[in-house]
Amino acid sequence: MKYFCLIFVCLFKNLVCLDYDGWLNIKLEHNINCKNEKFCSRGNISLKSIRAGTAIISQISFTKDHIDELKEIADLDGLYSVRSLVTSADSKETEFLSSVKAKLFLENRLSDVISSWILPNGEVIAVTFQVNNLSQNQSLQYHKGEYPINSNFYVRHVDLAPVPDTASYIQKLDREREAREKGDLKDNRSFLAKYWMYIVPIAIFVMISGVTNPEPAPQASR
Template structure:
């Protein structure tokens, strides 16, 4: 019984973890930095800030300053050379913990989309940010079109907070029955039932056959009684 209760509690715990909704609400702040020069050791500079006021609802505020003329030229050159644009996201949670995520997209796709991008913030069941990824909002294809530098003024970013997807509820009854069956097969569980409780399904048919045979041949029974006298 102790083992059975332990397994049941463990499965219920897994069901809670994979159930699909975060347990509590909170906030998170994301500092955005980007690298505008292709390098094995990129140098990140300030891009902006995202504040998620509610992790449950995904309500957020985005602040990003316009790009300087120098940064526009760097981004245009990055796109022309078919390099990657890299974004560093520094996440500060409501409990004070900090995590860093780096993602990238083709700079030419970002330039052709007129700097319209998407920031996806994924949470685990406890509401902790586990990934921050960057994507391009439009269907840019990097066909080599020259993007006027005037279109690279400021980022227009949409933020999406993604919760864990609903998982299947574990079938605890079937699983515990399976564990009991395996334990019996290994001899780990002693069957303390009485003889009748164990083998009634074999005894009852024999009794029924005997009763039916006696009822079908009453004369034979009477002859046997007379002979005995």
């Protein structure tokens, strides 16, 4: 089954978009009905252009064997796992693993959300797989002996946090130290800013002295 899914290039208006554009391919594998293998093919997600915002998703449909094994895992409160193998024009294959409760995947009628987290330079740092909890259990969709997987795919952009310019700050401190040693550093502060630590104690002392030694009241004339 193939269908198109719109990718939201920027989640928020103030979020930095990609500085990079290129193709991206995500090979999906899962851990059920794989015979002797730990993981086997579930499908593929491909993007000719990340900036263009269109992904082609091709996935298998589950058979009765898939559902039976998924139910067995759910009865044991086990996990349904998806392995994502990511390749792009500028990077080697990178592997990401994500899991959910098999029971939740069944209750959600094999509907899931797959997100690819990408830095502004186009590097994929994570691929997550999750399901949305439904308010009530509903029956699985069934068509011609198969159970289709319903996936929504999104590109999530990660904005890098600002990095403090430590080197420039250290250089500034070194220049100020050298200037003080040479006597070239002038103090442009005001008189109060320079000597407040001397003025404040004197002012407090004068105030206290005025309170403890009040002037005698003048005597009334006779």
